[in-house]
Amino acid sequence: MKYAIVGTGARHAMFRDAITTTFEGKAELVGLCDVNGHRLALSAQSVPERGGNGVATYRAEHFGQMISEQKPDAVIVTVPDDLHHEYIVAAMKRGCDVMTEKPMTTDLTRLKAILDAQRETGRKVSVTFNYRYTPARTQIKDILQSGAIGEIVAVDFSWHLDRVHGADYFRRWHRYKERSGGLLVHKSTHHFDLVNWWLGSVPETVSALGRRAFYAPEMADAMGLEGRSDRCHTCPVAARCDLRMDLEKDEKLKALYLDAEDFDGYERDRCVFAADITIEDTMAVQAGYRNGAMLNYTLCAYSPWEGLEIRFHGTKGELVHKHVEVHGVFGGKREKPVDDAMTTMLHMAGEAPRQIDVWTGTGGHGGADPIMLGYLFDASGMDADLYGRSSSHVDGAWSILTGIAANRSIASGGTVNVAAMLNENGIDL
Ligand SMILES: NC(=O)c1ccc[n+]([C@@H]2O[C@H](COP(=O)([O-])OP(=O)(O)OC[C@H]3O[C@@H](n4cnc5c(N)ncnc54)[C@H](O)[C@@H]3O)[C@@H](O)[C@H]2O)c1
Numbered sequence: 001m002k003y004a005i006v007g008t009g010a011r012h013a014m015f016r017d018a019i020t021t022t023f024e025g026k027a028e029l030v031g032l033c034d035v036n037g038h039r040l041a042l043s044a045q046s047v048p049e050r051g052g053n054g055v056a057t058y059r060a061e062h063f064g065q066m067i068s069e070q071k072p073d074a075v076i077v078t079v080p081d082d083l084h085h086e087y088i089v090a091a092m093k094r095g096c097d098v099m100t101e102k103p104m105t106t107d108l109t110r111l112k113a114i115l116d117a118q119r120e121t122g123r124k125v126s127v128t129f130n131y132r133y134t135p136a137r138t139q140i141k142d143i144l145q146s147g148a149i150g151e152i153v154a155v156d157f158s159w160h161l162d163r164v165h166g167a168d169y170f171r172r173w174h175r176y177k178e179r180s181g182g183l184l185v186h187k188s189t190h191h192f193d194l195v196n197w198w199l200g201s202v203p204e205t206v207s208a209l210g211r212r213a214f215y216a217p218e219m220a221d222a223m224g225l226e227g228r229s230d231r232c233h234t235c236p237v238a239a240r241c242d243l244r245m246d247l248e249k250d251e252k253l254k255a256l257y258l259d260a261e262d263f264d265g266y267e268r269d270r271c272v273f274a275a276d277i278t279i280e281d282t283m284a285v286q287a288g289y290r291n292g293a294m295l296n297y298t299l300c301a302y303s304p305w306e307g308l309e310i311r312f313h314g315t316k317g318e319l320v321h322k323h324v325e326v327h328g329v330f331g332g333k334r335e336k337p338v339d340d341a342m343t344t345m346l347h348m349a350g351e352a353p354r355q356i357d358v359w360t361g362t363g364g365h366g367g368a369d370p371i372m373l374g375y376l377f378d379a380s381g382m383d384a385d386l387y388g389r390s391s392s393h394v395d396g397a398w399s400i401l402t403g404i405a406a407n408r409s410i411a412s413g414g415t416v417n418v419a420a421m422l423n424e425n426g427i428d429l
Pocket of ligand 1: 011012033039080083128186
């Protein structure tokens, strides 16, 4: 299979390297495309040497030319979220399949454009939901689908982003709702996708609350950071700020962003306390599912630790999973547990709670990325997938609908009926 990648920022490297190294011979990279000539060249130089002129590079305005000249079978989309739909639709209309990063898109208008184009062209869209492939999360699917805890009636799910990872969503394009859909779409698409997949159901009603409590000018003032600038690079109080990002000190970030600024003015290190940020940092969602299950979900982007806690309440017992990825953040530095501290506990009614040996793996996102890449680029070399982990445009759509409805609920104060919302927007799933 021949692939082209559009968007040569941080994330695309995982796909590029998989195609050109691990899956060389099974997959071929034929084109790279980006608005930024510096990042484009940097990516092309990182491809292992091979015969010919290396990988062809194209500026964004020549995306169509890339498709007609290089004839990829599939386009991998790793541009910012609000632009996914443009390339997903353009690639399908030019006869290509698509692999897109999450979230598939950010709002209902863009979603409709993708669904209409998919219906019209019949092309395949895969959303690369790596979290489904984290062995510990796959194990939860295994336990739940075995029926061990009976009918799953309710789920309590909280996700904690620490003050390094969480802060990063407040520095660049993610921090504007119109660009990322806010964290309830950008980040929670992973979490709501997991819930949909674990439950084997889809959301029907959604209500939510959300506010920006921490990444706000008042908080910076309270921390004594008056006189700050609008980015860390030039900030006179950066040395006193635990949330600063030092682009000069990090070789990778410098090469990818600081050295590329002249091309497009993309500043990677904007102040996380800026007044013009439009996304929330604290969110609570309640959702009712088509199969009768109920979800309570919270997301906090300034937690003192990073990880997740989830509890499934079943008619026969409870399943509880906790993952502490980062113990804490001390003076801006993350301290990881010795190993990823994951625990899964099965507590059947009338029995003592039982620790389960957690399935583990190695590689990015708790061992998820290498497994997902295997299924994406060489499915014939993998075991049959017993858990239905690959995600289509339909899964991609459902994974963002909880967040889109939650955004509506935050704005209106009411409960959103998802079917009615889809109906109003002419979307049929
Ligand atoms: N699954 C995961 O765990 C995971 C992790 C990180 C990022 N992501 C997703 O990957 C995507 C990219 O994130 P990132 O961190 O690499 O962002 P980034 O900002 O580092 O990279 C985006 C790239 O797109 C380019 N770009 C911008 N506008 C463009 C246009 N009109 N045409 C072509 N190229 C354009 C930029 O120049 C940049 O090189 C996002 O959708 C994000 O949600 C997913």
